[in-house]
Amino acid sequence: MDFPPSPAPRRLSPGVIGLIIAAAVIVLGLAASLVLLRLTDSPAAPSSTGRIARPVSLLPVTDDYPAPCRTGDLPAGKPEADRCLALGSGMTVTAVDRIEMVYNPPSGWVIRISLLPEDATRFGDLTTRISQQSDPGNRLAIVVDAAVVSAPAVTTPILGPALEISGNFNQQEARRLFDSIRG
Incomplete structure (x- = not known):
């Protein structure tokens, strides 16, 4: 019994090869995203609600100058510890809807705070006021434990x-x- 000859193997066109590579890259990107999401949901990324142990003050910067600091002013903090900030009156938060530690590329680790409605309104008013100022008056100092x-x-x-x-x-x-904030 004679069989017909087998057809020659088909070669994939460069366009099809490109689509396969693009699909593989997308699948790998999605897998990496899922791993990152699992990391931020791990015990290393805690969260809490309600009262906080340390008040968080949100204060407008009125002056920024080289150290040494005048009485009542504070060092600017990392990475500008050689600078001092004079601070105006703002607001202090003592309870939150939620506080959590989150990994946020490219910023690194951040503390995310969801404010209670009355504080959110005050915060919106404060940031509206300072966003209209020029530097350093458009800066908002976040102060914890002085x-x-x-x-x-x-x-x-x-x-x-x-x-x-x-x-x-x-x-x-x-x-x-x-x-420190959550207590």
Whole structure:
């Protein structure tokens, strides 16, 4: 019995090979994203609700100058410890809807705080006011235990209930800050 000859194997076109490679890259990217999400949900990324042990003060910066600091002013904190900040009146948060430690590329570890509705309104008013100022008046110092944790520039009003404290923290520094605020 004679069988017909087998057809020659088909070669994949460069376009099909490109699609296969693109699909593999997408699958690997999704897998990496899932791993990152699992890391932020791990016990190393704690969260809490309700009263916090250490009040968080959110104060407008009125002056930024080289150390030594005048009485009542504070060192600017990491990474500008050689600078001093004069601070105006702002607001102090003593209870939160939620506080959590989150890994947020490229900022690194951050402390994310969801404010209670009345504080969110005050925070929106404060950031609206300072976002209209020029440097250093557009900076908002985040103060915990009489130390400036961060003092970012506010370029637009922050009207949502959430804020993040960032400062290029490694995981251990963020955990220490989280534990200090939460108590």
